[in-house]
Amino acid sequence: MRVFEGLALIEKRQPRSSPRLHTGAGSLAGLPEIAAKLGTGTVWLVTDPGLMEHGYPAHTQRLLESAGFRVILLTDVQENPDSLVVRRLADRLVLEKPNLIVALGGGSALDTAKAANLLAFSGGQMVDYRGYGKAKGKLLPMVGIPTTTGTGSESQSYAVIEERQSHLKMACGDPQLLFHTVILDPELATSQPRRVAAVSGLDAITHALESSVTLKHSPLSRLYSWEAWRLLSSSFAGMMQDSANLTTVATMQWGAYLAGAAIEQSMLGACHASANPLTAHYGLVHGLAVSIMMPVVLRFNSAVAVGTYTELARLAGLPGIRPADELATLVEKFALSAGLPTRLRDCGVSEGIFPILAEEAFDQWTGKFNPRPVSEKDFIEIYQAAF
Numbered sequence: 347m348r349v350f351e352g353l354a355l356i357e358k359r360q361p362r363s364s365p366r367l368h369t370g371a372g373s374l375a376g377l378p379e380i381a382a383k384l385g386t387g388t389v390w391l392v393t394d395p396g397l398m399e400h401g402y403p404a405h406t407q408r409l410l411e412s413a414g415f416r417v418i419l420l421t422d423v424q425e426n427p428d429s430l431v432v433r434r435l436a437d438r439l440v441l442e443k444p445n446l447i448v449a450l451g452g453g454s455a456l457d458t459a460k461a462a463n464l465l466a467f468s469g470g471q472m473v474d475y476r477g478y479g480k481a482k483g484k485l486l487p488m489v490g491i492p493t494t495t496g497t498g499s500e501s502q503s504y505a506v507i508e509e510r511q512s513h514l515k516m517a518c519g520d521p522q523l524l525f526h527t528v529i530l531d532p533e534l535a536t537s538q539p540r541r542v543a544a545v546s547g548l549d550a551i552t553h554a555l556e557s558s559v560t561l562k563h564s565p566l567s568r569l570y571s572w573e574a575w576r577l578l579s580s581s582f583a584g585m586m587q588d589s590a591n592l593t594t595v596a597t598m599q600w601g602a603y604l605a606g607a608a609i610e611q612s613m614l615g616a617c618h619a620s621a622n623p624l625t626a627h628y629g630l631v632h633g634l635a636v637s638i639m640m641p642v643v644l645r646f647n648s649a650v651a652v653g654t655y656t657e658l659a660r661l662a663g664l665p666g667i668r669p670a671d672e673l674a675t676l677v678e679k680f681a682l683s684a685g686l687p688t689r690l691r692d693c694g695v696s697e698g699i700f701p702i703l704a705e706e707a708f709d710q711w712t713g714k715f716n717p718r719p720v721s722e723k724d725f726i727e728i729y730q731a732a733f
């Protein structure tokens with residue numbers, strides 16, 4: 347019966363596409379061939395400034411030049427990219443007219459490249475593209491090369507951009523924002539600092555947990571989210587012990603990719619909806635904010651998601667008797683093992699702001715996919731429970 351219902355769901359919802367994948371240690375070497383198939387002339391290489399010291403951008407530039415490309419290197423990438431940065435890059439893109447975009451870095455670099463591509467060819471303001479499928483022009487082909495193991499931006503047709511004035515995060519999606527090809531080379535992620543590995547890994551973990559139970563989940567999204575959870579939950583502790591271990595990094599990288607692919611099919615929920623205002627008001631790093639909110643949201647959703655939570659608990663080797671509590675405790679344990687705070691009070695957040703945060707969380711599009719309806723009052727209680 348469950349299988350039959352699943353097939354009916356697949357029929358109703360056309361699954362979204364996935365990028366072509368090029369994987370394995372050293373797979374970056376395949377970039378010249380991949381790029382040559384996508385175009386000639388000028389390539390925009392968008393990257394994190396912090397990567398320059400590791401030499402990855404210079405190496406990537408040489409690879410592209412070996413394929414005959416003229417490379418324009420752009421390092422105007424900031425954490426939590428905002429609409430002004432994207433505007434500047436989009437204007438520059440119109441002038442420089444590259445033929446291909448290669449995004450190398452964490453989720454911020456990947457999202458910045460996607461958003462600049464969208465704005466340059468569709469006009470208007472970033473805020474016009476909140477939601478899905480609003481691109482007007484034909485965008486440039488893009489290659490995504492993640493160097494962190496977390497956001498899953500590489501497997502999604504969304505760019506998350508902060509609105510400059512309000513600091514609120516906007517999820518802007520379009521089928522053309524999907525990378526044509528993604529290169530998953532774990533060697534590029536072995537030099538991420540331990541703290542980056544921790545917050546990006548926790549972000550991926552919340553992606554796997556949230557996307558498993560959303561109102562939009564499907565049998566296909568569950569294939570992604572459950573396998574992502576299995577990989578991530580079994581590797582996070584090892585990642586904290588040795589964030590340069592190639593096998594562990596490769597497992598986390600694949601888990602993060604699959605968790606992103608799950609979001610692409612099934613969206614997120616109240617954890618991300620409540621975390622985003624914390625980043626907007628207090629500058630909390632995204633992975634930290636979601637790791638604090640996830641345990642509370644797991645317990646909030648417990649009554650409507652007990653079956654799935656039981657399966658997820660068992661996949662992580664937990665008894666599955668009180669699955670929401672067990673999963674919540676495991677997420678807290680992961681954060682503590684990374685030396686991260688698990689309460690809002692330890693992050694400088696004050697209780698007095700909860701009504702404002704709750705109002706903004708309620709307005710977040712992503713919260714509408716939570717399996718249990720969440721009111722503004724519920725969000726206040728969720729923040730209080732996380733305090």
Ligand SMILES: [Fe+2]
Nearest residue numbers: 549553618636
């Ligand atoms: Fe996230």
